[in-house]
Amino acid sequence: MSDTANSTAKTDEERARERLIDLAAKFYDQFDSGDVPEMEIPTRTKSNIVFDEDAGVWVYGDRTSTRSANSVRGARKLLKASYAIEFLARQLEEGRSSTLRELYYLSESWEAEEAHFSDQDESNQLIEDLEIVSGVTREDFHMRPEESGATLMGPLELREQTRRGEREIHCQKDVGEGGYQIPNNPDTIDFLDHDVDFVLCVETGGMRDRLIENGFDDDYNCLVVHLKGQPARATRRITKRLHDELDLPVMVFTDGDPWSYRIFGSVAYGSIKSAHLSEYLATPQARFVGIQPEDIVEYDLPTDPLADSDVNALESELSDPRFQSDYWTEQIELQLDIEKKAEQQALASRGLDFVTDEYLPARLDEMGVL
């Protein structure tokens, strides 16, 4: 939602800046009327997380806690918040950006020594608090993540606003085999045109490359999003936008083990740790293609035995509200029963083309996508 080169985006920047300054103004007003300054934020514990059935995502409940300057510790927290707000407001004014880590180090240059962050957890936590209280995401503060997003390949033409001007890029014709690299803030992207029928998010690089080599994106008008394991914020954000703005089905294709189901969960439902971002990052309509425990049996795939940690993770998923459907209960119970897991690339035991000629077409047809 932010960019320097474009007027709609400028409004987002101004909005983010205003909300930050409102927070600082509140401290000022509290001082002015003789009150001890304080900031109220939702309690961020597991007990204050509720599943919003309508939106299909996790959000914070009603409980709040108060950061008050009535103790030295609390006063220091608000001092740090004020410095951080000043820095972020100036950064937005100048159309610049920075990383969480840079913010931590930069605090060393702040005049009041009491305002220096003692470790990076503290500055990360403060930025999360500011996100929650202001209702503006970190990306709109122009805080860049350290981890970069992954890549796209498929029949999509987009325009990216860069600091050096606009770039119009077709994600098949204008890129190499590596694909289009998702920028840190994918809200600088406008979708121009596409022939995409569905989005396929793929966990591993080996499988992503197999699909591209076999021309699956071309043959099935599919946009392949590489998740690169647990997906970065930028990858989840662009996936959500592809669904919401282009009305595209989002399918998730991972290894067949409990950690990969969590990858699906983070695309579809968001994480408990960042429930305030669910509406910005999660795609509740995303659907799981496989590898399903059922596939392991049906296709007699090469497997590894479940480790104890796998069994524990599966059992914890059985009681996780995000995996409460009949489908997931059945699959997870089947996996606990067969005591096996399989990787995406295990499909190669039936030949390199099995995944694109048989497995995916069959699964996608079954799911009504083809």
Added chain:
Amino acid sequence: MSDTANSTAKTDEERARERLIDLAAKFYDQFDSGDVPEMEIPTRTKSNIVFDEDAGVWVYGDRTSTRSANSVRGARKLLKASYAIEFLARQLEEGRSSTLRELYYLSESWEAEEAHFSDQDESNQLIEDLEIVSGVTREDFHMRPEESGATLMGPLELREQTRRGEREIHCQKDVGEGGYQIPNNPDTIDFLDHDVDFVLCVETGGMRDRLIENGFDDDYNCLVVHLKGQPARATRRITKRLHDELDLPVMVFTDGDPWSYRIFGSVAYGSIKSAHLSEYLATPQARFVGIQPEDIVEYDLPTDPLADSDVNALESELSDPRFQSDYWTEQIELQLDIEKKAEQQALASRGLDFVTDEYLPARLDEMGVL
């Protein structure tokens, strides 16, 4: 060195195929003349690694060991090698490719059950053996790595041969802020034109983004290569080609800790584990920019104390032939003395522009690059 769409590259493919078939033919000839088939390979232990002073890289010494079919275990190994050679030769003929993991799973479909790999270490090891014996790299067998390369940004125009035809890409004007994604096999790239004065390999994403945001690539005609931590083969290979073919200085900019010095070492000298690849992947002329222990002192950077594992790693570097220069001995001893390490982004404690306005220009001037 391999591609389907271009005639020079086709020769490389044919050459790789011929060398593989030569290996199998040798087994045939041995059978034919009544000898027990065998394969001789350099011994791959630390004691058989020598530092080639001229090339500045690690290579295997003269000792060899023999895989012979005179035992069931040895015969099985040669059987697996024969199947793998057949698979690779066909793959090259068809202009296809696959991953190491796919090869492992694919062996399940081979007729002789004795030829199935029992785990992935075994198939990985076999491919390394074939690389060494044939003198052809894995990339030329069309084996793709699982890990993808990183990105380039700077005044370089290149042509990539993709399966879908040629792509001409300028690594500033035709890419988004994420940059150009290096393909798995960078030997499909031809360098067309450039205004690059030097290559700067950068360890972290946060610092890479800082340099791009500040326009360092533009202001200094610098090609920024993101290493993404320990660099993938594709990243090291393209760095070497940039040095060798375009005669560009290669500078490496990392965090100031022993693990980052190893990242520098892997760019510059290659690793002991894959000494047969040093001449293909290592850039012995690469130079270390920083963060130097000296910088920690001179710029009074925010630091973390050395952990015990850091101290051990530094001490092991002191006795590592790759770090035997006066420069490295001095820096490592200084670091053991001050007992501190610092990250690249710690430079932000002096402001977000310090790295591009002062630190890098001063260091690069000192090193004679500017």
